[in-house]
Structures are given as structure tokens and as C-alpha cells.
Amino acid sequence: MTEKSNRKKTVGTKSVKKTTGRKKKHFDVSFYHDWCKACGICMAFCPQKIIKADKNGKPEIIDTDNCVGCRFCEIHCPDFAITVSDRKPKRRLNDV
Numbered sequence: 001m002t003e004k005s006n007r008k009k010t011v012g013t014k015s016v017k018k019t020t021g022r023k024k025k026h027f028d029v030s031f032y033h034d035w036c037k038a039c040g041i042c043m044a045f046c047p048q049k050i051i052k053a054d055k056n057g058k059p060e061i062i063d064t065d066n067c068v069g070c071r072f073c074e075i076h077c078p079d080f081a082i083t084v085s086d087r088k089p090k091r092r093l094n095d096v
């Protein structure tokens with residue numbers, strides 16, 4: 001084996017760890033089931049595959065913490081039945 005091919009192999013196995021120190025953003029996804037016609041577009045477009053059909057064929061989120069906030073579901077819903085919003089920190093009872 002040549003010296004050049006050895007060097008490539010070493011570089012290929014090196015693991016790179018990102019340390020940005022930023023916290024992961026979270027999002028809330030709301031469905032207005034009265035406006036939804038269960039077409040399934042939102043389920044097909046979600047890149048995270050976290051929107052599934054309930055027993056009536058209407059969408060529900062199965063893992064909200066994995067939502068990346070891309071808003072593909074909101075943009076593509078033909079009935080404007082989805083709202084994606086940044087998750088606000090929960091208020092403490094004493095703050096009210």
C-alpha cells in the first residue's frame with residue numbers, strides 16, 4: 001500500500017464533532033381537524049416522518065421534539081389546517 005492511500009484511510013475514519021454550544025430549537029405543530037380533509041399531503045411531505053394518521057385518517061404528531069420547524073406541512077396543506085410555531089418556554093404557576 002502506498003503512503004498516499006494510507007493517509008486517505010486515516011482521514012476517512014476521523015470523526016468530526018460539532019460543538020456549537022447552541023440549544024436545539026423546539027416547535028409546536030397544531031392541526032385544526034375541522035378543516036382537515038385527511039388528504040395525507042402533510043404526512044407525505046414531512047422530512048422527519050413524524051406526522052401519522054390517526055384512526056380517522058387525520059394527522060397527529062408522534063414525536064414533536066423531532067420537528068425541525070421546516071413548515072413543509074403548513075405550507076403544503078391545501079386547507080390551511082396546520083400551524084407551526086416556535087415553542088415558548090412553559091410559564092411557572094407563580095408567574096401568572
Ligand code: SF4
Binds near residue numbers: 051066068069072
Ligand atoms: S414543520 Fe417540518 S418537520 Fe415539523 S411536522 Fe411540519 S413538515 Fe414535519
Ligand code: SF4
Binds near residue numbers: 031042080
Ligand atoms: S395536508 Fe391538511 S388537509 Fe391534508 S391531511 Fe394534512 S392537515 Fe389534513
